[in-house]
Amino acid sequence: MKIEQLHQHFLESSGICTDTRKITPNCLFFALKGDNFDGNTFAQEALDKGALKVVIDDMRHHKNTGETILCGNVLHTLQKLASFHRNQLGIPIVALTGSNGKTTTKELINAVLSKKFRTTATLGNLNNHIGVPLTLLSMNKETEMGIVEMGANHLKEIETLSKIAQPNYGYITNFGKAHLEGFGSLEGVVRGKSELYKNISERDKMVFVNGNDPKQMELTASMNRNTFGKDGTDCPVQLLESSGTLVIGYKGLQIKSNLIGIYNFHNIAAAIAMGSYFEVTPEAIKEAIEGYIPTMNRSQLMEKNGHHIILDAYNANPTSMMAALENFEQSEGSSKLMILGDMFELGDVAHEEHQKIANFVADHSFGTAYLVGENFFGIRSNSDNITAFKNFEDFKSSEVLKNLPASSILIKGSRGMALERVLELL
Template identity: 35%
Template structure:
C-alpha cells in the first residue's frame, strides 16, 4: 500500500491533532481486528458489534494506527485519526487512493452472473495487464472501498463488482469508483420486493452510469428491452451483447456439462469457457467486449476465457464418492436465473436420471407465489426425472407441478425439514445420476451439497 499516516489523515480530513505522531508508511487497512497485521490502519465500523470495542485486539496484533469515532477516548499511545463516521472516512480514503494510483476501473453489476463475469473479465485482462478484482462478495458500500484499498500497488485494471438491494446504492458505488467501463449482465427479479418491478430493477442497475466516464463504455444485454431506452441520453459508447441481433453476438458451437464453445460475429476464433449454459456465454461476451475495448488480441481473450477460475458456489460441478454428478448453484436465485440454468441442465447428457433440487427464491415481494409457480414451464418429466422442492415459497411450484409429475417423482419439504430432504436425496440418487441444487443463499442448500458429496 502506497499510503502514509499523515497522507491518510489529510485525505479524510481527520479532526484531531494527528501531527503529534510521526509520519510512517501504512501497510494496509482492515476493519476486522482478527486480520490486522503490523502497521495496518484499523477501521472500527459500527454494526451489530461496535468495532471500537476490538481495539485492544488490534493493538496486540501490531496495528499502526486507527480511525476513531467513538465517544470514549481513543488509546493514548496509538496514532489515531478522529472522524465523525469511520465508514465514510474509509470511503473517502478509497476515493483518494483511486485518484492517486490511477488504475482503469471496470464496474460490473446485474441481477445474476456479475461474479462470474467479474472472474471472466479479470482472467481476460490479466493476459496483458496487472489486474485486481473484487474478492468474494465484497460488492457493497463497505466491500467496494475495502477492495480499492487492498489492490496491489502495480494494479493497472481494477474490476469491481457492484451489488445492491435498494435504489441509489449502485449510484453511490459508481460515483465512488468512477469507472471507465461498466457492464450490466442481466435484469432479473432479485430484490423486486424493494424495487417494485423489473423496470425498477433496470433503473437501479442503470445507476452504474452515475460515475461512468463520459468517454467510457457501457455494455448491456441486447435482449433486455427495459435497458435500451434508458441509454438514449447517455454520452458514453453503448455496446450490446447476446445470441441474436447484438453488437457482440455469439453462436454456440458445442455445449457440454463442463464447457461451452462458441464463435462471435465477424470472427472465426472458437472460444471455449469451462462452464455450461447460454447465460454464461452472455457473461463471456461481456468479457470479450471489455477485452476488445482495451485492444487485446482475440488469442489473448481466448486464452483468458479458457483458463478463468469460477468463484465458489457459482454453477460449480462436483462429484460424490459414488459418482453422482452435482451441479451446485446455491449462492443466489431469481426466476430468470433459475429458468436459464434449468434449461441448460435439462439438456446435459447423462447415463442416469436428472434430479432438480430447488429452494426458495427470496425477496420477490407480493408476486412471489406466481413467480415460483412460473418455473414449472422449465421442468418437464421427459427431461428432469425427479423434482425436490424446499421452503415455504416453493409450495406454489409444487402445486403447479402436481399435474405434470407423478406423486412419487415430486417431493416437497418445509424449511425445517432439511435433514429429511437430505435423507430423501440419499435414497433416490444413484451412481451416474445428475442433480442440480439451486436456491437463494439464505436457504442454506450448501449444507445439502456437502452431505451429498459424502454419498
C-alpha cells in the same frame, strides 16, 4: 483529520483491516459498526495486536497519544479514503453490476484483461458499501487496471458505489427478478442497476452493452458505448455449442469454455468484448476464457459416485432459477434430478414466484424434483415428479437420495439454503 493526512497514514500502513481476528502488523484498523457489534469497542485490541492506527467515531475510545483517529463516521471515512485513493492512482476502472452473473463475468473479465495488464479485481463477491472501498484500497501503484463488482438490493446503492469508484467503463449483465423485496418490482431493479449508467453518462465515460438485449440498447442509446453480441455489433461472437460446456466462436477461433448454460454466453462475450477493446490478442483471450474454471458453488460441474452434478448453489432468484432449469432440460442425460432450494428476498411475490418454478417443473416433466424450504413447501402441485420439504433437515431425514441410481443432478438455491450440503448425501 484531513483525508490527505489519513491517506498518508494508509500509505505507510500494511493495508486496511476491519476485523480484529484478521489484524496484520502495521495495518490501519477501521472500527466499523454492525447490527450486533461496535468496532469501537475493539480499538484497544486492534492496537494490542499491532495495528498502526485505529479509526474510530466514539470519543470514549479516543487516545490523545496519536494511536486513534477520531472521525464523524467510520464507514463514510472509509469510503472517502477509497475514493481519494482511487483518484490518486488515476487508473482506468471497469465497474459492473446486474441481477445475475456479476461474479462470474467479473472473473472472466479479470482473466482476459490480466493477459495484458496488471489488474486488481474484487475478491469473491465483496461488492457492497464496504467491499467496494476495500477493493479500491487494495489497488496500488503496480495496478494498471481495476475491475470492481457492485451489488445492491435497494435503490440508490449503485449510485453511492459509483460515486466512490468513479468508473471509466461500466457494464450491466442483465435485469432480472432479484432482490424484489428491496427494489419493489422489476422496474425498480432496472432503475437501481441503471444508476451505474447515469453515473457513467454524467461523466461522459463509456459502457459495454449486450447488443442483443433491447432494454440495454434502449437505455444506452445516447451514451458512448461499445456493443457485443451474436451479430451486427462492435464485437461479434458466435455460440457454436451449448449442449455441454459452451463453445464460442471469435475471429475464426473456437473457444472451449468450462461454463455451462446459454445464460453464460453473454458473460463470456462481455469479457471477449472488453479484451478486444483493450487490444488483448485473440489468442490470449482464448487462453484466458479456456483457463477459467468456475468455483464457489457457481455452475460447478462434478462427478460423484456415478452422478453428473451441476452445483449452482451460491445464489438464486426467479430469473437465474428459470435459466438453470431451461438449460438442464436441454442437457444430455436420461435420468434427471433437480434439488431446488428457496429463493430469498422476494418480498410479497415470494409465493407467486416459487409457484411459477414449480409449475414449470410440473408442466415440462423432464425429471424428478425435490423442492426444499418454507416457500417451496407452500406451493400447490399434484405432479408425481415433485416432492416438497419444509427444510433441509426434513429433506435429509427422508433419505430420498439413498441408493440413488446414477443421475444427472441440478442443485440450485439461495445462499442461505446452503444446498452444497446435498453433496454429503450422495
